[in-house]
Amino acid sequence: MLNVEKIRADFDVLNPESPAKAPVYLDSACMSLKPRQVVEAMNDYYANYPACAGRSSHKLGDKVTKKVKKARELVTEFINAKSDDEIIFTRNTTEGINLLANSLGLQKGDIVLISDKEHNSNLVPWLRLRDKIGIVVRICPTNEDGTFNLDNFSQLVSGAKLVSVVHTSNLDGVTNPAKEIIKIAHQAGALVALDAAQSIPHKKVDVRDLDVDFLAFSGHKMLGPTGTGVFYGKLELLEKLSPFLVGGDTVESTSYDSYKMLPAPEKFEAGLQDYAGIIGLGEAVKYLSQFDFKYIAEHEFKLNAYITNELQKIPKIKIIGPEDPKLRSGIVNFYIDGTDMHKFAVMLDEMAGIEIRSGRHCVHSWFENKKIYNSARVSLYLYNMMEDAETFITNLKKILEIL
Amino acid sequence: MPCIVALIVFGIMGIFSASHRALAEEAFGCVFKRITFRPCNTGFAEKIKGKILSKLLVRSAFLAKMVNRHYEILSWIFFILMVGSTIWVGRGVYNFYVYGSCNGLNESGFCAFDPSGENNKVTSVGDDSSCGITQQSEQNVTLENINLSGFPAINTGSKDTVVFVGCYACDYSRRAYPDIKKLVENKKSNYIFAHYPAKGDTMFLGEAGYCVQKEYPEKFWEFNDYLFTADKDYVLNKSNLDEILSKFGFDVKKISDCANSAETKTAVQDQTTELKKTNLYGTPTIFINGKAFVGPKPYRVYRSAINKFIFF
Ligand SMILES: Cc1ncc(COP(=O)(O)O)c(C=O)c1O
Numbered sequence: 001m002l003n004v005e006k007i008r009a010d011f012d013v014l015n016p017e018s019p020a021k022a023p024v025y026l027d028s029a030c031m032s033l034k035p036r037q038v039v040e041a042m043n044d045y046y047a048n049y050p051a052c053a054g055r056s057s058h059k060l061g062d063k064v065t066k067k068v069k070k071a072r073e074l075v076t077e078f079i080n081a082k083s084d085d086e087i088i089f090t091r092n093t094t095e096g097i098n099l100l101a102n103s104l105g106l107q108k109g110d111i112v113l114i115s116d117k118e119h120n121s122n123l124v125p126w127l128r129l130r131d132k133i134g135i136v137v138r139i140c141p142t143n144e145d146g147t148f149n150l151d152n153f154s155q156l157v158s159g160a161k162l163v164s165v166v167h168t169s170n171l172d173g174v175t176n177p178a179k180e181i182i183k184i185a186h187q188a189g190a191l192v193a194l195d196a197a198q199s200i201p202h203k204k205v206d207v208r209d210l211d212v213d214f215l216a217f218s219g220h221k222m223l224g225p226t227g228t229g230v231f232y233g234k235l236e237l238l239e240k241l242s243p244f245l246v247g248g249d250t251v252e253s254t255s256y257d258s259y260k261m262l263p264a265p266e267k268f269e270a271g272l273q274d275y276a277g278i279i280g281l282g283e284a285v286k287y288l289s290q291f292d293f294k295y296i297a298e299h300e301f302k303l304n305a306y307i308t309n310e311l312q313k314i315p316k317i318k319i320i321g322p323e324d325p326k327l328r329s330g331i332v333n334f335y336i337d338g339t340d341m342h343k344f345a346v347m348l349d350e351m352a353g354i355e356i357r358s359g360r361h362c363v364h365s366w367f368e369n370k371k372i373y374n375s376a377r378v379s380l381y382l383y384n385m386m387e388d389a390e391t392f393i394t395n396l397k398k399i400l401e402i403l
Numbered sequence: 404m405p406c407i408v409a410l411i412v413f414g415i416m417g418i419f420s421a422s423h424r425a426l427a428e429e430a431f432g433c434v435f436k437r438i439t440f441r442p443c444n445t446g447f448a449e450k451i452k453g454k455i456l457s458k459l460l461v462r463s464a465f466l467a468k469m470v471n472r473h474y475e476i477l478s479w480i481f482f483i484l485m486v487g488s489t490i491w492v493g494r495g496v497y498n499f500y501v502y503g504s505c506n507g508l509n510e511s512g513f514c515a516f517d518p519s520g521e522n523n524k525v526t527s528v529g530d531d532s533s534c535g536i537t538q539q540s541e542q543n544v545t546l547e548n549i550n551l552s553g554f555p556a557i558n559t560g561s562k563d564t565v566v567f568v569g570c571y572a573c574d575y576s577r578r579a580y581p582d583i584k585k586l587v588e589n590k591k592s593n594y595i596f597a598h599y600p601a602k603g604d605t606m607f608l609g610e611a612g613y614c615v616q617k618e619y620p621e622k623f624w625e626f627n628d629y630l631f632t633a634d635k636d637y638v639l640n641k642s643n644l645d646e647i648l649s650k651f652g653f654d655v656k657k658i659s660d661c662a663n664s665a666e667t668k669t670a671v672q673d674q675t676t677e678l679k680k681t682n683l684y685g686t687p688t689i690f691i692n693g694k695a696f697v698g699p700k701p702y703r704v705y706r707s708a709i710n711k712f713i714f715f
Contacts (some may be wrong), residue, residue, distance in 0.1 A: 340449055343452060347453045351461055402471050403456075
């Protein structure tokens, strides 16, 4: 069981001086809140040792180097990677996927298979490569309820060089059967990249158990600092990738007409890094690791089940994805036919400080295809209480009464 | 359309509050298409509607429902009112600039820029002479068919003509006098001065002025300036007149003989009668190229009246 009250005490934003002003924050899929421990770790860097890592051999520099190393180790352990060298710090999931797209050396005609529910971050880089060098982007249709269709996948995977799919969807919260996908893909000779932006914060992701080749996620959706992320790759694959950002910190030595690249991960981390962010991310990993993901999932499910149940009583509301909240992790994304859902978000915020997201959630392609204008999304995390869910439902009903 | 309304409303509110300034900025973007209606961003109109409805909803669900139902019509009504009041405000600002009163030339109704009505205060002309705001019905104050030939004048032949009808005893005339002097100096316009005894016993000064102009025309303006700018109580005290006259080096006897003569009395009386024909209702009344400005206006008002294009 999670002690939500105790968890909430770590988040300053949830504890303003006047408790009535505490936000009902239901937008963690976009950006999670950050516990004090993370903020303090970052501040500590800025206040006490704001120096370079790796390069400088003075005391402050040493301290940064050690802290960054520690953060890398924490991430390695967190996702059960084989080696710290497999962990590349990025700014976000998007950067990780771009890194892959630009480093993998795909050629004209190479097939990249993605699903029909990808975040723009796992769609646009591939479409771009299609336009630039002529790769083929193949789309694997999911089932009507948003769940993954392994049959479709098995057929479409043949001939693919790379499968790049979302692990847990930010659209409907559905978690794709990564292990099966990877197994099938590997059998077909394809590499697999997972967009783990929404899965990492909510469930145990074990890269070795999954046998995934590449994995990208963001720190800011898992209690970490904003603008931090991780790109994981199997070391033997990373060695073959050719980095697309090069310069300082990526090379062992240079002459006027040559350079010798460092091994991974350095060769991918060009220039000075966001050390405060990396250290903060390490702290977030530490923070999250004190909980058993099983309890986080249980907690999210409890709230999701309540919201789902209440929404299902309102005939005009349609929930995107499967009906069963168990299949939707912490996400309830809903819409009303022919209605711009932005006003719900605006009104909920105005009325009771309830913060949800409205729009197309960067999955425009799916909305275009389904001819749905937009939707309103509630996304839950470990610091949400049952009261948050109740406040949301009460106010939503009030709005529905007048609209 | 809602963007424009919002831009104006928030633009004005933004002068006073930072949060409205941010909304004004958004409205600005909305007007100029920076925030277009995209499914991933809240449209500005939608946002405003949501904000309004939720404010109402926490008070009365019924009201919120009604507003939601008739939102389009309400926003049109609001828009029209908005445009109307904007024009009204614009007109007020223009009037205030050009006439010194939001409501138009010589209108003494309430004006936010001149809350105490200073620019329209006059000493009223009539039996009950007192200084203060005098609300006048539409009056046709005019110089038409008025013979001004007997009054002191300078810069004759200039294309612009300024006629100052004022009273030595009245504070409002005294306030306007230096501005008119400055105006005439700057614009080299034809300037005619007419004393009108609106308040108290100033007839004797009018007569003295008449005689100074007759005997020492080159010194008249200096003398007149003095009467308007020196201490009022001193000037208005009859017993000080001789001292004043001698200060200017005038022949005191000559002037007082002249002033006491029946001919002067008639002439001055005739002048007052002539001035009454202008239908003036208070002093100062300043005619600039025939247009009457009643009450002491800010200098820019007089200047704008002479300028061809308000500012130059
Ligand atoms: C499934 C998924 N992929 C990718 C991203 C992009 O993450 P970021 O913006 O941190 O790069 C998101 C963020 O919303 C996401 O939900």
